[in-house]
Amino acid sequence: MSAISTDQPLLDVRRITKNFGNLVACNAIDLVIRAGEIHALLGENGAGKSTFVKMLFGSLQPVSGQIIWKGRPVSISSPAVARSLGIGMVFQHFSLFDSLTAAENIALSLDKAIPLSDIASRARDIGNAYGLPLDPNALVGDLSVGERQRIEIIRCLLQEPDLIILDEPTSVLTPQEADRLFVTLERLRSEGRSILYISHRLEEVKRLCDRATVLRHGKVVAQCDPRRETAASLARMMVGNDIGIVRRDAPAIGEGSALLEIAGLSQPSRGPFSTALRDMRLSVHAGEIVGIAGVAGNGQGEFFEAISGEVTQAGPDTIRIGGVAAGQAGISRRRQLGAAFVPEERLGHGAVPELPLTDNLFLSRYSTDSRTYLRGRSLKILAQDALQSAVKRIVKMMDVRKSGENPDASALSGGNLQKFIIGRELDRKPAVLVVNQPTWGVDAGAAAHIRQALIDLARSGSAVLIISQDLDELLEICDRVAVMNHGTLSDALPIGEVTLEKIGLMMGGVDAGHSVAGQASVGGMA
Numbered sequence: 001m002s003a004i005s006t007d008q009p010l011l012d013v014r015r016i017t018k019n020f021g022n023l024v025a026c027n028a029i030d031l032v033i034r035a036g037e038i039h040a041l042l043g044e045n046g047a048g049k050s051t052f053v054k055m056l057f058g059s060l061q062p063v064s065g066q067i068i069w070k071g072r073p074v075s076i077s078s079p080a081v082a083r084s085l086g087i088g089m090v091f092q093h094f095s096l097f098d099s100l101t102a103a104e105n106i107a108l109s110l111d112k113a114i115p116l117s118d119i120a121s122r123a124r125d126i127g128n129a130y131g132l133p134l135d136p137n138a139l140v141g142d143l144s145v146g147e148r149q150r151i152e153i154i155r156c157l158l159q160e161p162d163l164i165i166l167d168e169p170t171s172v173l174t175p176q177e178a179d180r181l182f183v184t185l186e187r188l189r190s191e192g193r194s195i196l197y198i199s200h201r202l203e204e205v206k207r208l209c210d211r212a213t214v215l216r217h218g219k220v221v222a223q224c225d226p227r228r229e230t231a232a233s234l235a236r237m238m239v240g241n242d243i244g245i246v247r248r249d250a251p252a253i254g255e256g257s258a259l260l261e262i263a264g265l266s267q268p269s270r271g272p273f274s275t276a277l278r279d280m281r282l283s284v285h286a287g288e289i290v291g292i293a294g295v296a297g298n299g300q301g302e303f304f305e306a307i308s309g310e311v312t313q314a315g316p317d318t319i320r321i322g323g324v325a326a327g328q329a330g331i332s333r334r335r336q337l338g339a340a341f342v343p344e345e346r347l348g349h350g351a352v353p354e355l356p357l358t359d360n361l362f363l364s365r366y367s368t369d370s371r372t373y374l375r376g377r378s379l380k381i382l383a384q385d386a387l388q389s390a391v392k393r394i395v396k397m398m399d400v401r402k403s404g405e406n407p408d409a410s411a412l413s414g415g416n417l418q419k420f421i422i423g424r425e426l427d428r429k430p431a432v433l434v435v436n437q438p439t440w441g442v443d444a445g446a447a448a449h450i451r452q453a454l455i456d457l458a459r460s461g462s463a464v465l466i467i468s469q470d471l472d473e474l475l476e477i478c479d480r481v482a483v484m485n486h487g488t489l490s491d492a493l494p495i496g497e498v499t500l501e502k503i504g505l506m507m508g509g510v511d512a513g514h515s516v517a518g519q520a521s522v523g524g525m526a
């Protein structure tokens with residue numbers, strides 16, 4: 001790190017502009033960051049935050065404007081140039097190779113060749129120093145999202161950056177992991193480094209950040225000290241009016257028929273870092289939302305794969321959908337039985353980035369709706385008109401903001417793609433919906449929209465299962481909550497019996513769920 005005088009900004013961005021076709025994603029944005037400050041960049045989905053920081057990191061080029069770095073105008077023509085200047089970035093979507101170890105992934109991103117053993121020991125040291133413990137020899141494919149994020153942060157810190165850009169860092173973390181990250185960030189600040197922090201979680205912005213710049217439709221609409229604002233006033237600056245409140249009537253009591261039944265689901269671990277599932281039991285009934293809480297990496301990913309049919313089971317009865325044994329059925333058959341699935345990772349798993357929205361819709365719907373979306377008797381042709389009108393319907397229902405009629409999935413901002421993927425599954429009115437992390441990276445307004453849509457689906461008679469690390473979200477919308485810990489699933493407690501403290505204990509492995517009186521009558525257990 002080279003020192004700069006305290007009154008000279010570290011970064012001074014002047015009237016920077018970027019457009020995609022007719023859409024002006026960033027419109028003459030001014031922003032100043034001083035040494036040793038944590039600066040929040042706020043804005044609803046599609047406001048232009050990612051586009052802005054990609055220009056600072058050299059992965060996108062502005063059409064006009066100037067970037068002054070440590071008093072000198074610079075042209076950041078590539079990420080390598082950004083890194084050499086001292087600008088590091090931790091992306092919202094990780095760019096790690098599953099089949100390589102943490103250390104090998106870090107080696108690939110370094111601009112100099114350094115022996116792997118040196119990288120592994122430096123990564124371990126940095127991890128320990130900054131409260132981000134990491135096994136450099138672990139295979140990335142076996143790690144949880146939270147652990148993958150640690151690799152990204154450590155590989156960024158290895159380059160000794162003066163400015164670290166973090167895009168939605170806590171959206172994948174548990175409250176405890178987020179607290180640990182804040183300690184790391186405060187430590188970096190005390191070392192004189194600066195952080196540009198994108199987050200939709202306004203409470204944490206208030207707690208952590210020294211200044212905030214708010215974008216709306218690509219323009220700066222406010223700059224403020226977030227500690228002097230309320231979460232509501234920050235949200236108002238972002239959207240220009242008040243955020244909708246999720247409406248829920250009395251919790252459902254699980255008296256509808258069981259539409260998703262999991263009975264004795266066990267699965268060996270598929271590698272040294274994957275979690276074995278042990279005798280899981282749960283029923284989700286028509287009309288209710290059941291939530292699964294838990295620290296990342298306790299089997300949530302494996303559980304989702306087992307329910308969705310990405311990994312099938314030996315016993316047909318371990319999973320029943322709509323009363324039909326489906327344990328040996330693949331994903332298409334489970335869809336035909338009325339189930340729909342939204343995975344955690346939207347790019348590459350929930351959607352194919354380089355395909356347009358119509359094709360992405362077709363890929364998830366052809367097994368259930370081939371009559372609607374395919375024409376011709378033997379020569380099957382995509383019914384583009386039907387696909388386009390379905391995309392329009394979904395875009396309207398979920399308020400997806402996009403540029404162009406039918407853009408590629410990768411051209412949607414993260415939150416808007418999430419709204420599209422959830423809308424694509426809701427559009428089928430599935431009898432069973434299983435969603436992993438429904439509002440990851442989604443702004444407060446869009447999160448409220450998604451949560452309301454999930455409640456409405458359940459109240460219309462479907463069974464909804466949500467896996468989420470956001471405990472506030474689970475408490476807000478679920479009728480019952482179970483906790484996953486080391487590949488086991490607790491009883492699902494009715495929401496009236498759930499407190500944050502009790503869930504926290506269960507997440508730590510304390511059997512708080514079984515101590516509840518009348519547990520046998522809790523309607524969730526098969």
Ligand SMILES: Nc1ncnc2c1ncn2[C@@H]1O[C@H](COP(=O)(O)OP(=O)(O)OP(=O)(O)O)[C@@H](O)[C@H]1O
Nearest residue numbers: 020025045046047048049050051411412413414415
């Ligand atoms: N490669 C691209 N091609 C076309 N349009 C794009 C592209 N990348 C972004 N956009 C559009 O630019 C606008 C700003 O997107 P951006 O990703 O910067 O928003 P954001 O504020 O980061 O949103 P989020 O909070 O959802 O991540 C959006 O309307 C988006 O659809």
